[in-house]
Amino acid sequence: MKVTVLVRPKTGIRDPQGEAIGRSLVGLGYAVAAVHAGKIFDLEVDTEDAAEAARIGREAAERVLTNDLIEEFEVVVG
């Protein structure tokens, strides 16, 4: 089944990528106050057990996919 790990910069952490994208959107005339750029990881996990899938997603996020100094994450199963 599929597990998705959504990663966002923590509040208050400088995000140069989001800032650059935000400036471009404003330049195009969109009323955008701020953009925060994150990452999405879709994991195809080898289990049909939702709890096990969530555990794999959480552990992968904590050990590898994110660095908790600068990022927070959310795990979505299915």
Next chain:
Amino acid sequence: MARVGVITFLGSLDDRDALRAVELVGGEPVPLWHGDTDLAGVDAIILPGGFSYGDHLRCGALARFSPIMASVAAFAAAGGPVLGICNGFQILCEADLLPGILTPNHAQRFICRDVDLVVERESPWLGSRPAGTTITVPVKHGDGAWFHPEAGLDELEANGQILLRYAEDLNGATRRVACITNAAGNVCGLMPHPEHAVDPLLGSIDGQLLVGRLINS
């Protein structure tokens, strides 16, 4: 003669320059491979610059799981001197062998030039250069802004773990930190490239201080 190992990761670029720098300061350079676990009995280790794993995910985040890194962690825990340069610094931070993390330069530009670094305190890593003096070493990085949350920063300062600061706000680094050590002082990391500042033919030779520390430990 001190034997200094230089680890080649997948995507290391400056391993050869680091090996040459070791030789120039009077050490015996020993090439090490990321896939090995044997440190070949070296007396000190350099994690060189480059773009391991293409900087995918986060800089250094994948190389930290290389087989050799468990041996590096054990070597560091036993007090062995370890120097991480640029990507090597990023790997040491991701491996929790040094505090903080390297993030994109705030101006989103790759910076490649000589920079002045102010000595924060006297340290064997800097050949006992006095605090307040300046050394010159080149940088070449896009992800060189060292970040550490406010909590714990004063403790790092009080422990004397900050060795060098940028003389200018170069890349957005927290408190302009350019070079830090672990609490024990035997693991050191910096974004500037001391291995590129060892030969008078190319300008500054201040990099000999940091590389030289590895053969005088």
